[in-house]
Amino acid sequence: MKVTVDQDKCVSSGQCVLTASEVFDQRDEDGVVVQLTTEPPAEEEDNARRAAAACPAQAIYVEE
Template sequence: MKVTVDQDKCVSSGQCVLNASDIFDQRDDDGVVVLLNDSPPADKADNARKAATACPALAIDIEE
């Protein structure tokens, strides 16, 4: 699995962090997504998928 984010699309909703805090974080100043791990382990893959699905701006891309 390869995870990428488009910070320009991010609307700072925080859904990524709520679903996968070990993969995503948010910048302190504006809440924009920060990718912590672009290749999460298999046991975290479902959380990454949930975060991508929950993102209202579709700023997270998952490549299997």
């Protein structure tokens, strides 16, 4: 699995961090998503998928 984010599309809702905190974080100054890893460990893959589905801006992309 490969995960990428589009910071330009991010609306800083924080759903990704709440769902997959091992994969995503947010910048302190504006809340925009920060990707911690592009290839989450197997135990975090479902969380990464849920984060992508929960993103209101559809700024998270998952390649299987």
